Amino acid sequence: MNLTLYVWRQKGPKDMGKLEQYEAPNVSPDQSFLEMLDDVNEVLIKTGKDPIAFDHDCREGICGMCSQVINGRPHGGQDRTTVCQLHMRSFKDGDSIYIEPWKAKAFPIVRDLVVDRAAMDTIMNSGGYTSCHTGGVPDANSVMIGKPEADYAMDAAECIGCGACIAGCPNSSAMLFTSNKVAQLAALPQGRIEAKARVKAMTETLKECGFGNCTNHYECQSSCPKGIDVKFIAKLNREYIKSLLP
Amino acid sequence: MILDGKCPTGPIEKSWDKHRFEMKLVNPANKRKYKILMVGTGLAGGAGAASLGELGYNVHAFCYQDSARRAHSIAAQGGINAAKNYPNDADSIYRLFYDTIKGGDFRAREADVWRLSQVSNNIIDQCVAQGVPFARDYAGYLDNRSFGGAQVSRTFYARGQTGQQLLLGAYSALCRQVKAKTVTMHARTEMLDLVVVDGVAKGITVRNLTTGQIESHWGDAVVLATGGYVNVFYLSTNAMGCSVTAAWKAAQKGAYMANPCYTQIHPTCIPQSGEHQSKLTLMSESLRNDGRCWVPKRKEDCEKPASQVAEEDRDYYLERKYPSFGNLAPRDIASRAAKEQCDDDRGVGPGKRGVYLDYAAAIARVGEHTIKERYGNLFEMYEKITDENAYKQPMRIYPAPHYSMGGLWVDYNCMSNVPGLFVLGEANFSVHGANRLGASALMQGLADGYFVIPYTIANYLVTVKPGQVTDAHPEFKKSADEVKGTINKLLSINGKKTVSEMHRELGKIMWNNVGMARSKQSLTEALKQIPALREEFWKNVKVTGSGDEFNQQLENAGRLADFLEFGELLAKDALHREESCGGHFRVEHQTDDGEAMRDDENFCYAAAWEFKGVNKEPELHKEPLKFENVHLAVRSYK
């Protein structure tokens, strides 16, 4: 099939960006979206033009590196699918595809579709851990954890940190991302000890990094390539309220 | 030269404890004066940087991704081994040790493997304390699953995302140290040279991938935890950015590359669908717990849909050939068996390069619901890529390059032959021998990072004065100039072929000649083609843009340039090793029924190669392997 692409091109963080039009001829339905972009880039390189820069790494939907808003939806909007797992069979011959980078003030554009997501690390640095030392911990089976609690923690921990929740959010809020870690650790006895300090520190950092506030649009959940539930934001809110109590 | 692994002597059960006691310590007050450079932030690097930072060292960590959390350890699915013996099925440290040595086809160092088995239990404790949500049973205890190459259930798992959860655990420990300012992170930074001063590793030269700036970093020790090199095959299960570059730069500066020919081809990957393919997707080996591998008995049935091949016309080849391990035979054996069937023209799917992995029997036995619970995410992933529903029709799988057992040579302390240069995880060669068992990579990465390097690095650091050599030393400028020179050269060629075109070509040469089955003829052919391609690369590659900006083409070109040198060494090592063992299969050396045949008399050693320059013969150094606790035996899974 043949497609027309409108791709966001921007040289650097301070430059003005704009959408540019490209043709993607002879696309196979078995190709992944990134392989289609690879082909477009091969042509650009051979004609001496700068290829489209985009982040990608594992190409199996787990590293969280790929980050494109495709036709107005982060990762293309297919249920539980990252860009790298999006296949061209979900497009039709003659389609126009708009490809844009994550847009949020906290994510400055590095080049084209590549953004700087260091702010998400900053949130994690502020408390996304249990303060256990290497070594000197009890036997793994000495603290029992019920299967429902373990499963709940795992549901939250599936976050791949791609930032789609932020890109999709009308407020550019990182609340779902933050809540995943808060909820995961709050659900486990190991993480309970620091739960109060964690939720305060992480939500404060979220604000300092320039992310917006959560106003319960739930757009994050529908943008998340892992389908992570906004119930974890409710959990974060509960943990925050608990942190206010003596 | 005969290399010495500096393994502790005496009874193996006490070897690590004894060694730990004998090693020297750094005074706590002096630790912060030592600067350690950690390259790579996967399981080994992330865990190592966090643990060293916590001890009080001044750690600088580097990764090429935009965050430490994205290292490719994250993609490991199945699980992590430990000798906990929670299921009471007669597991022990000794059994894990034995299984790993045997699984590695008797080509690993006993002492290293013992240490790995011993600390495996601490790893599980550590991860649980970090809040890693391992699978639990209804009583609240940790759950185990079985895995290839073992007859006990010792694999701990977190759904199909164990690697992710363990990496996020290590990453969170790293975050804590970044907050405590003991670790400084340098993301989107790629190591492009090792700085060696008077024969000692003293720093690295890196490129800031965002700005293109070349930076020098000095350190009292340099630790490489930069993963494996199977992207030399172009199509592999590794991430697109995985490369041999950091390790190869160290090799160019004198570090020995050991056993590069030991590459693991993973049996359960999704087959290639066409020429456009950029990478292969692995599906956890745990799939083989319930799936049955088969191909049609007759060639003419291969074109038919699987459902129309009658039960008696199916060849469950793994169960036929290996009745006691069946579908759980180790990876190298399962991969080669799949290749054999396809070479026999009985493969299925596009290009007939695939075998079936069938769940019909398991679904009939335990129900679709249970199968969904166990492998739901894998089935989902399979459907996304192939558009086929594996609950209704068998999956198609085919082997793909997955892991490299070989790597930089290190002694028992994880230090290479270049003093001050340590190598951890997949980047070193130490514990997996010629073949790695499933769920052991995560174990090794974390063992090296949490429980080995924190002890062994101190033993080295006490011998150096902190900050004696800094980036003011002329070697740093020399190294930076060399790196800039290479970059300018790559940008000035302005040829006709793109980097990925040439990488694909290299991959084809490697896969066809140095892949799952190697022969003298194929390896000689590869050794003709690789230098020719390398020559063409330096004349005809096209890299657009400049070096002073974010330039992914340039990054890839540099990585390919290293693969083009390294690939030749891999083939040379494979040609020199006139035996079959584990992942290295020489067609000249096989038993009558096609099993690998080792030559313990002549090849019971680790081959460590010293790079002497491009187009020059590398020098072979041997480290003899002694087996005092397990008997060298023919590895049989029948």
Next chain:
Amino acid sequence: MQFIQSTVGRKILMAVTGAILISFICVHLLGNSSVFLGADGINAYAKHLHDLGPLVWLFRLVMLSVFGIHIIFGILLTLENRAATPGNYAVKKMARANFASETMIVSGLLLLAFVVYHILHFTAHVTNPEISASHLPLDALNRPDVYTMVVLSFQKFVISLIYVAAMVFLFLHVSHGFQSFIQTLGFNNGPSLSPVEKVSKGVALVLLFGYISIPILIIAGIVKI
């Protein structure tokens, strides 16, 4: 202090003040529906309220501060959110966010304008003073004739239209706001969200129909003097 700086703290403030305002408008609706009992109903109700004296002022003060907090933080949050988002996507499709959730600030500010008008109209008797209770003769029991004021007001088409339009904004605001309150206080376990969203719309609908029934029945001539 940390609480009102925190993004979650502010969210909780919005939720709690919002919930108080929703409770108030529910009670207010119950009170207002005494208009259907005729002059005797609503005039008695109004007198009863006035007789509470200082309590009325205390209540008004509390409501004013709650309302103030809701408005100030609503505006603050919106400004912060605007600052966090750099310009729009060329193409953006929302999957879960809806018209109501995206226009909270608009519906909120329009409601503020309406409340000001509403107080000027029925409480302060500044707009349309000629038909206000302070201008009209007292009723048979010497009470201010609120009933007549209401009926005469709503017989004017423009006034009715303003009230109906405002109630549509109230519907939008409450339909997002009510479930938002539940989520913000943490009462969402996943499966509960969808029913809560339905209840939220339901509450908003009841308020909409409850309130607009007054001007509509008056304009239709069913409720009359």
